[in-house]
Amino acid sequence: MSAAPRTARGEKTRRKLLEAAEHEFAAHGYTESSVSRITERAGVGQGTFYLYFDSKLDVFNELVEDLNHRVRLAMSEGARGAGTRLAAERAGFAAFFRFTAEHPALYRVVREAEFVSPEALRMHYTRIVEGYIDGLTQAQEDGEIGDIDPTVAAWALMGVGEMIGMRWVLWGDAANGEPGDGADPTASGTSAVPEHVLDEMMRFIGGALGRPDWGTTNEEEA
Amino acid sequence: MSAAPRTARGEKTRRKLLEAAEHEFAAHGYTESSVSRITERAGVGQGTFYLYFDSKLDVFNELVEDLNHRVRLAMSEGARGAGTRLAAERAGFAAFFRFTAEHPALYRVVREAEFVSPEALRMHYTRIVEGYIDGLTQAQEDGEIGDIDPTVAAWALMGVGEMIGMRWVLWGDAANGEPGDGADPTASGTSAVPEHVLDEMMRFIGGALGRPDWGTTNEEEA
Amino acid sequence: MSAAPRTARGEKTRRKLLEAAEHEFAAHGYTESSVSRITERAGVGQGTFYLYFDSKLDVFNELVEDLNHRVRLAMSEGARGAGTRLAAERAGFAAFFRFTAEHPALYRVVREAEFVSPEALRMHYTRIVEGYIDGLTQAQEDGEIGDIDPTVAAWALMGVGEMIGMRWVLWGDAANGEPGDGADPTASGTSAVPEHVLDEMMRFIGGALGRPDWGTTNEEEA
Amino acid sequence: MSAAPRTARGEKTRRKLLEAAEHEFAAHGYTESSVSRITERAGVGQGTFYLYFDSKLDVFNELVEDLNHRVRLAMSEGARGAGTRLAAERAGFAAFFRFTAEHPALYRVVREAEFVSPEALRMHYTRIVEGYIDGLTQAQEDGEIGDIDPTVAAWALMGVGEMIGMRWVLWGDAANGEPGDGADPTASGTSAVPEHVLDEMMRFIGGALGRPDWGTTNEEEA
DNA sequence: AATGAATGAGTGTTCATTCAT
DNA sequence: TATGAATGAACACTCATTCAT
Numbered sequence: 065m066s067a068a069p070r071t072a073r074g075e076k077t078r079r080k081l082l083e084a085a086e087h088e089f090a091a092h093g094y095t096e097s098s099v100s101r102i103t104e105r106a107g108v109g110q111g112t113f114y115l116y117f118d119s120k121l122d123v124f125n126e127l128v129e130d131l132n133h134r135v136r137l138a139m140s141e142g143a144r145g146a147g148t149r150l151a152a153e154r155a156g157f158a159a160f161f162r163f164t165a166e167h168p169a170l171y172r173v174v175r176e177a178e179f180v181s182p183e184a185l186r187m188h189y190t191r192i193v194e195g196y197i198d199g200l201t202q203a204q205e206d207g208e209i210g211d212i213d214p215t216v217a218a219w220a221l222m223g224v225g226e227m228i229g230m231r232w233v234l235w236g237d238a239a240n241g242e243p244g245d246g247a248d249p250t251a252s253g254t255s256a257v258p259e260h261v262l263d264e265m266m267r268f269i270g271g272a273l274g275r276p277d278w279g280t281t282n283e284e285e286a
Numbered sequence: 287m288s289a290a291p292r293t294a295r296g297e298k299t300r301r302k303l304l305e306a307a308e309h310e311f312a313a314h315g316y317t318e319s320s321v322s323r324i325t326e327r328a329g330v331g332q333g334t335f336y337l338y339f340d341s342k343l344d345v346f347n348e349l350v351e352d353l354n355h356r357v358r359l360a361m362s363e364g365a366r367g368a369g370t371r372l373a374a375e376r377a378g379f380a381a382f383f384r385f386t387a388e389h390p391a392l393y394r395v396v397r398e399a400e401f402v403s404p405e406a407l408r409m410h411y412t413r414i415v416e417g418y419i420d421g422l423t424q425a426q427e428d429g430e431i432g433d434i435d436p437t438v439a440a441w442a443l444m445g446v447g448e449m450i451g452m453r454w455v456l457w458g459d460a461a462n463g464e465p466g467d468g469a470d471p472t473a474s475g476t477s478a479v480p481e482h483v484l485d486e487m488m489r490f491i492g493g494a495l496g497r498p499d500w501g502t503t504n505e506e507e508a
Numbered sequence: 509m510s511a512a513p514r515t516a517r518g519e520k521t522r523r524k525l526l527e528a529a530e531h532e533f534a535a536h537g538y539t540e541s542s543v544s545r546i547t548e549r550a551g552v553g554q555g556t557f558y559l560y561f562d563s564k565l566d567v568f569n570e571l572v573e574d575l576n577h578r579v580r581l582a583m584s585e586g587a588r589g590a591g592t593r594l595a596a597e598r599a600g601f602a603a604f605f606r607f608t609a610e611h612p613a614l615y616r617v618v619r620e621a622e623f624v625s626p627e628a629l630r631m632h633y634t635r636i637v638e639g640y641i642d643g644l645t646q647a648q649e650d651g652e653i654g655d656i657d658p659t660v661a662a663w664a665l666m667g668v669g670e671m672i673g674m675r676w677v678l679w680g681d682a683a684n685g686e687p688g689d690g691a692d693p694t695a696s697g698t699s700a701v702p703e704h705v706l707d708e709m710m711r712f713i714g715g716a717l718g719r720p721d722w723g724t725t726n727e728e729e730a
Numbered sequence: 731m732s733a734a735p736r737t738a739r740g741e742k743t744r745r746k747l748l749e750a751a752e753h754e755f756a757a758h759g760y761t762e763s764s765v766s767r768i769t770e771r772a773g774v775g776q777g778t779f780y781l782y783f784d785s786k787l788d789v790f791n792e793l794v795e796d797l798n799h800r801v802r803l804a805m806s807e808g809a810r811g812a813g814t815r816l817a818a819e820r821a822g823f824a825a826f827f828r829f830t831a832e833h834p835a836l837y838r839v840v841r842e843a844e845f846v847s848p849e850a851l852r853m854h855y856t857r858i859v860e861g862y863i864d865g866l867t868q869a870q871e872d873g874e875i876g877d878i879d880p881t882v883a884a885w886a887l888m889g890v891g892e893m894i895g896m897r898w899v900l901w902g903d904a905a906n907g908e909p910g911d912g913a914d915p916t917a918s919g920t921s922a923v924p925e926h927v928l929d930e931m932m933r934f935i936g937g938a939l940g941r942p943d944w945g946t947t948n949e950e951e952a
Numbered sequence: 953a954a955t956g957a958a959t960g961a962g963t964g965t966t967c968a969t970t971c972a973t
Numbered sequence: 974t975a976t977g978a979a980t981g982a983a984c985a986c987t988c989a990t991t992c993a994t
Contacts, residue, residue, distance in 0.1 A: 074953065093401055095317045099989060109955035111992080120989065172401075179315050179398050186457065189449075210493070212501070216450070216486035223449025224442045227411075231441045235408065264438035271432070272494035279434070293973095296978060321964060331980040333966075342964065518974065537845055539761045543968060553976040555971080564968065616845075623759050623842050630901065633893075654937070656945070660894070660930035667893025668886045671855075675885045679852065708882035715876070716938035723878070737994095740957060765985060775959040780986065 069116065078116040080106040082130075085123045090169030094124055094180045121181060128177045128184040131170055132191055138163040140195070149208050150278050154266050158256075160225055164233045165256030171234070193218045200273075210274020217273065228265055232257045291338065300338040302328040304352075307345045312391030316346055316402045343403060350399045350406040353392055354413055360385040362417070371430050372500050376488050380478075382447055386455045387478030393456070415440045422495075432496020439495065450487055454479045513560065522560040524550040526574075529567045534613030538568055538624045565625060572621045572628040575614055576635055582607040584639070593652050594722050598710050602700075604669055608677045609700030615678070637662045644717075654718020661717065672709055676701045735782065744782040746772040748796075751789045756835030760790055760846045787847060794843045794850040797836055798857055804829040806861070815874050816944050820932050824922075826891055830899045831922030837900070859884045866939075876940020883939065894931055898923045 069075040084106035088097045099120050103110045117123045142159020146152035164171045177185040196218035203209045233256050257265075263279075270278025291297045306328035310319045321342050325332045339345045364381020368374035386393045399407035418440035425431045455478050479487075485501075492500020513519040528550035532541045543564050547554045561567045586603020590596035608615045621629040640662035647653045677700050701709075707723075714722025735741040750772035754763045765786050769776045783789045808825020812818035830837045843851035862884035869875045899922050923931075929945075936944020 069953090071953075077953080098987080100987095110957090110990090111955055112953080114990070115953070176401050179394070179401065189453075210498075212489055212493075213482070213486040216483050217490055219449050219453045220446045220487060220490050223445035223447070225445070226449065227441050227445025228438070231411075260435070261438050264435040265442060267434055268439055268442050268494040271434075271496055271498070272490040274493055274498065276432075276493070276496065276498065292977065299978075320962080322962095332964095332982090333980055334978080336965065337978070513974095515974075521974080542966080544966095554969090554978090555976055556974080558969070559974070620845050623838075623845065633897075654942075656933055656937075657926070657930040660927050661934055663893050663897045664890045664931060664934050667889035667891070669889070670893065671885050671889025672882070675855075704879070705882050708879040709886060711878055712883055712886050712938040715878075715940055715942070716934040718937055718942065720876075720937070720940065720942065736956065743957075764983080766983095776961090776985095777959055777987075778957080781957070786985065 074116075077106075077108060077112065080108065081113060081116055082123065082126065086127055086170065086173075089124065089127060089173045089176075090167075093172070094120075094176050124173075124177070125181050125184050128174055128181065128188060131174050132188045135160065135163055135174075136192060136195065139192075149203055150266065150270065150275070153269065154262065157225055157265070158262065161229055161233050161256040161262075164229050168234055171229075189222060193222050196221055203273075208275070212273065220272070221269065224265065224269065228257065228261065232261055289337065296337070299328075299330060299334060303330065303335060303338055304345065304348065308349055308392065308395070311346065311349060311395045311398075312389075315394070316342075316398050346395075346399070347403050347406050350396055350403065350410060353396050354410045357382065357385055357396075358414060358417065361414075371425055372488065372492065372497070375491065376484065379447055379487070380484065383451055383455050383478040383484075386451050390456055393451075411444060415444050418443055425495075430497070434495060442494065443491065446487065446491065450479065450483065454483050518560075521550075521552060521556065524552065525557060525560055526567065526570065530571055530614065530617075533568065533571060533617045533620075534611075537616070538564075538620050568617075568621070569625050569628050572618055572625065572632060575618050576632045579604065579607055579618075580636060580639065583636075593647055594710070594714070594719070597713065598706065601669055601709070602706065605673055605677050605700040605706075608673050612678055615673075633666060637666050640665055647717075652719070656717065664716070665713065668709065668713065672701065672705065676705055733781065740781075743772075743774060743778060747774065747779060747782055748789065748792065752793055752836065752839070755790065755793065755839045755842075756833075759838070760786075760842050790839075790843070791847050791850050794840055794847065794854060797840050798854045801826065801829055801840075802858060802861065805858075815869060816932065816936065816941070819935065820928065823891055823931070824928065827895055827899050827922040827928075830895045834900055837895075855888060859888050862887055869939075874941070878939060886938070887935065890931065890935065894923065894927065898927050 069078050081102065084102045085097075088102045088105060091097075092101075097120075099113055100110055102123070103113050106112075117126075139156050139159045142162070143152045143156040146155045174185070174188055177188065193215075197214045200209065200212075200214040200217055204211060204214065267279025270276060291300050303324065306324045307319075310324045310327060313319075314323075319342075321335055322332055324345075325335050328334075339348070361378045361381045364384070365374045365378040368377045396407070396410055399410065415437075419436045422431065422434075422436040422439055426433060426436065489501025492498060513522050525546065528546045529541075532546045532549060535541075536545075541564075543557055544554055546567075547557050550556075561570075583600045583603045586606070587596045587600040590599045618629070618632055621632065637659075641658045644653065644656075644658035644661055648655060648658065711723025714720060735744050747768065751763075751768045754768045754771060757763075758767075763786075765779055766776055768789075769779050772778075783792070805822045805825045808828070809818045809822040812821045840851070840854055843854065859881075863880045866875065866878075866880040866883055870877060870880065933945025936942060
């Protein structure tokens with residue numbers, strides 16, 4: 065992370081660089097991105113980059129960290145205020161898919177971390193999973209779900225979300241059609257994934273967690 | 287795929303190159319690998335590489351294809367002869383984990399395809415999922431599982447396998463300890479994942495597919 | 509020139525190679541052409557090339573030689589049977605332009621020799637010029653043209669033909685339009701250069717050679 | 731043309747590179763020249779080259795452009811102050827031959843453009859020809875030469891100069907002897923071409939332009 | 953704080969040529 | 974006569990990083 069800026073001006077420069085890096089990585093991926101293009105995008109000299117970051121990898125790590133916060137925030141905000149546990153779970157996943165749909169390139173950045181900075185990806189997944197584990201444990205205490213091991217279940221849920229997201233959000237509805245299902249993915253009520261897929265996915269998850277009824281009812285009614 | 291060798295000697299050279307590329311990619315990842323190191327490893331001149339492959343990407347794609355065949359073979363062979371559906375599913379996953387444990391670096395090659403050759407990864411996942419879909423559809427016809435949408439369920443299963451595999455096989459038992467659980471991952475009877483995790487995972491999947499009983503019984507007894 | 513073919517089969521192979529080389533050089537120029545593409549085009553193995561030619565440069569030289577014969581043949585045949593000296597000169601130039609128009613790429617091969625095999629180009633120009641010199645000397649003896657030094661005049665004529673040919677045949681009628689003036693360049697009666705340009709050029713040459721009247725009359729009437 | 735230097739230091743480096751490229755191309759021709767040899771000659775790192783030029787072709791084009799200016803300057807300066815039109819024409823050609831004699835390798839660079847960057851050569855010839863056309867048109871208005879089409883005549887003149895220059899300056903006096911005629915080609919009073927050849931050439935041109943008298947008198951007396 | 957010039961190792965790829973068969 | 978496998982030097986070009994100003 066190199067030297068932190070010591071002045072307001074420096075702070076601003078650092079932010080410009082970070083933002084430029086985000087766009088650059090999103091657009092070209094890590095290896096294809098170049099520091100010089102980042103500084104160009106940021107409108108600063110090449111040397112300036114190394115005033116605020118130790119290396120190309122350094123910005124990347126910081127970016128992954130940042131993205132992690134944003135995904136988790138989106139998910140928890142998405143789930144906030146849901147009346148039932150089912151509704152909350154569904155809303156959480158929908159928020160995740162929406163985030164992915166809105167920032168597909170950014171999400172790519174996170175996944176690429178597996179090959180660029182494995183530790184960063186591990187941290188990313190672990191943090192999200194910890195949230196799941198807390199939720200599942202609570203739900204078990206409330207008797208809302210079965211007594212499955214919350215850790216294993218949490219990682220499984222993570223996998224389900226990732227794969228469904230990759231398949232229907234990143235790849236799009238058709239096997240090789242355009243991403244998304246045509247519905248505006250930013251409309252907060254809708255999901256970035258076809259309704260039917262989300263339904264089936266919740267049924268899958270409901271059964272998995274010992275709540276087969278989740279698949280037979282609609283949201284808010286469970 | 288470039289020109290196919292026309293002589294036995296050429297055939298042999300091509301195989302040497304492919305094998306060298308596999309090790310090289312596994313060891314350093316795609317971008318950090320160099321064609322010259324591949325040829326060096328193969329013990330041939332640099333130019334020889336281009337007699338058999340159009341480009342660095344070309345070998346990579348061929349390798350992903352190859353690995354796809356091997357994973358699927360391992361899974362179907364692992365599942366062969368299982369007495370019950372539960373046993374078959376469990377054996378399939380166990381085989382998958384074992385393959386991953388035996389070739390962790392190779393599996394990395396496949397996943398990296400997302401950033402190197404997205405089409406190749408898509409093909410990889412799609413082929414495996416197609417196998418799942420067939421199995422699930424058959425199981426539904428036999429009344430063995432619920433009426434969940436087989437496509438959605440298949441992708442969800444894929445995700446569960448990938449994430450559990452990443453967490454317990456690639457990362458290892460402890461959050462940040464060494465990979466594997468100490469048990470010999472190649473011993474065919476055992477799983478590369480802790481027994482408990484596999485148990486819980488099967489319980490998760492059983493419930494998801496409308497067979498909550500899968501989680502309460504042991505293999506071979508369902 | 510390497511080993512001459514010793515059998516009819518060899519003769520045929522050599523011819524195939526020569527023809528393939530002509531097309532290859534015409535299409536890509538000397539440096540961008542590759543021996544392997546020549547052999548591929550010829551439908552023979554790569555090694556076969558070196559049975560008949562010492563090197564890439566070797567074929568090139570042979571080709572330039574060959575082209576030299578063809579251009580000179582075209583010019584002398586074009587001029588044959590012309591009634592007057594003016595008609596003969598004009599027909600000779602027209603034939604040269606026609607040849608260039610019909611084989612623009614081949615003519616490029618000849619010119620490129622300046623940078624690839626300077627000796628070959630020197631020979632090419634010298635041979636053509638020798639023909640001019642003979643003609644001019646004869647014409648002087650016949651009192652048909654002034655007493656200008658035939659050697660200097662011959663090279664000057666060569667230059668005029670080359671430059672007019674480059675400008676109007678290779679580059680085309682408009683400064684940067686398409687080559688040729690739209691008239692079918694292979695129609696033997698017409699010229700590959702606009703009639704007006706040929707007229708003015710003959711006037712230029714006529715004056716230069718001490719026959720200002722050439723510019724005031726039409727062909728066949730002088 | 732890439733990024734222009736932003737500092738004096740950069741300006742200097744760029745000039746060093748340009749000069750090195752000039753020598754390199756002159757010595758080995760375009761294809762045989764290598765960027766690394768250019769940078770070596772310039773005494774800078776390989777990467778530095780790409781700070782100032784987009785590509786090898788880019789410097790080449792810039793060089794051709796530069797040479798074009800220099801040739802035209804040499805010609806117009808050579809002709810400046812000539813008392814008569816004949817003297818001016820003769821001086822212009824003599825200056826051209828002198829330039830060629832002084833920089834035979836550089837002139838090679840220009841001609842090679844036909845195969846490396848055809849547009850550049852076209853521009854080169856066109857610019858010079860435009861100067862001729864202006865001069866010829868003016869001379870016609872002044873009644874000094876005949877009414878030949880100035881464009882055709884200009885290209886023809888260009889051809890005469892090029893070919894005579896190639897034959898007597900670049901190839902030398904003897905058919906295949908050394909270049910030059912032994913006279914110091916840089917001595918400004920003399921021509922790089924044997925006096926006799928220049929005489930005959932001017933006679934040729936004079937007649938061509940409708941001034942047969944040019945060939946019968948000496949310079950400065952017409 | 954900021955710059956931009958400079959670096960040089962490194963990349964993937966091409967190709968004329970040789971040679972064992 | 975013919976082959977195609979093999980070579981390795983050579984190429985243009987990129988880039989993260991350093992440093993003097």
